[in-house]
Amino acid sequence: MTALLVAEQVAVFAAGLLVHPASLTLHAGRPFTILGETGSGKSLLAQAIMGTLPRGLRAGGRVTIDDRRLDLGTGQGHRALWGRTIGVLPQEPWLALDPTMRAQEQVAEGYRLVRRLPAGEAQTRAQADLAALGLGGAGGKLPSELSGGMAQRVAFAAARAGGARIVIADEPTKGLDVQRRDDVIALLLKEVEDGGGLLTITHDLELARRMGGDVAVVLEGRIIEQGPAAQVLGAPRHDYTKRLIAADPAAWPERRATARRETAAAPVLSAAGLGKTRGGQLLFSDRDLIVHPGEIVGITGPSGCGKSTFGDILLGLVQPDAGTVTRAEGVARVRFQKLYQDPPAAFPQRVSIRRALGDLVRLHGLDAGRIAPLLGRLRLSPDLLDRLPSQVSGGELQRFALLRVLLLDPVFLFADEPTSRLDLITQQETVELLTEVARERNCAVLIVSHDTELVRKISDRRIAFGGRPDTAALAA
Structure with missing residues (x-):
């Protein structure tokens, strides 16, 4: 050979x-x-x-x-x-x-x-x-x-x-x-x-x-x-x-879905009749969604079918061609957050991670003392804070992106392929933290993933793009 x-x-x-x-x-x-x-x-x-x-x-x-x-x-x-x-x-x-x-x-x-x-x-x-x-x-x-x-x-x-x-x-x-x-x-x-x-x-x-x-x-x-x-x-x-x-997510234990209390809490976000065309191609049409506090909704589908665009429309980052989005009244827009699929696009490339987090803390008057405990929960070394985004691995940068989002105490988090850069062990730990935060802080999560088994194990409801939607709640 x-x-x-x-x-x-x-x-x-x-x-x-x-x-x-x-x-x-x-x-x-x-x-x-x-x-x-x-x-x-x-x-x-x-x-x-x-x-x-x-x-x-x-x-x-x-x-x-x-x-x-x-x-x-x-x-x-x-x-x-x-x-x-x-x-x-x-x-x-x-x-x-x-x-x-x-x-x-x-x-x-x-x-x-x-x-x-x-x-x-x-x-x-x-x-x-x-x-x-x-x-x-x-x-x-x-x-x-x-x-x-x-x-x-x-x-x-x-x-x-x-x-x-x-x-x-x-x-x-x-x-x-x-x-x-x-x-x-x-x-x-x-x-x-x-x-x-x-x-x-x-x-x-x-x-x-x-x-x-x-x-x-x-x-x-x-x-x-x-x-x-x-x-x-x-x-x-x-x-x-x-x-x-x-x-491997296939080996994760089955989780009992949390029942939604539609009458107990107003929706954190709702959408009606959403449609979007890009480059002359229809991505989706007539999409409705209501998300309640603490609820985890999963979206699956092939690449390029509009999953990320749908989430961006919910956040107001992209305008729909049809339909409306209503967000909870009295909640600051900064608490509607996105965890990006490609974290290099979300971090300034010429400043250290420490400075990027410090700028966020100063801009929004946040508690810098929360950074250290989150570093521990996300298995991130404090030594990485003084590196540029290009000097850490993609998975480490994705976990820093999650840390940054959690500092803002979101009420709605659009997680776009949040574990695509993580190994299986770190993925499991990160997803467990994400679901814990959703339950502890009553934060609604819309998670996009190509891993259908992962979505099945953690979501209260699932929506399929590029095919027939499956919005039935998981069996208890």
């Missing part, structure tokens, strides 16, 4: 050791998956191998790629391999895509600049790539006009355009519905079947199972288990791996 990439004693340093020396081998035609919780160091390990560590961090160890041996301590030699030998699918599609460039042109650019194809052929191939990912009509759209799942697929197409034999995919299926997730898995495996190398970083247990090949499980900057996927995931030896598998 041909080794395409050999990493030896790769480590990551800041003031101290963030990732302990780790070794792995990526073979042609055999996937390798790095699996671990949010903030475990799995993405840092991959970034060190790739030569793309954030500023302020440094790597140690050696990597051999196509017989080219690189000393990671020097930080040199990687650039000539980018795009041509190694392609990267980043964790955050919003940061990977040029906000001023339309989708098809972003993919075509790789064909033109890396493969040196004529402009016409580059456009033809880019159009075909987008169509294969279910994005045939998205070529002329800007990233801001795409859903999170659609943006992820555009970023995937752009990463593959340069013809790299090795693809490093960082959380390639986050935010995707089951159908699109399966499409991406099929495309990734196609790379492997053609003799390429695939290194995937993920917290998605189902993705790791489906990819097969080899798996390394990372915890607190160390590889704690490594071997064939069937062996590691089928008969785990380490307690953490066992906990990770047990945290």
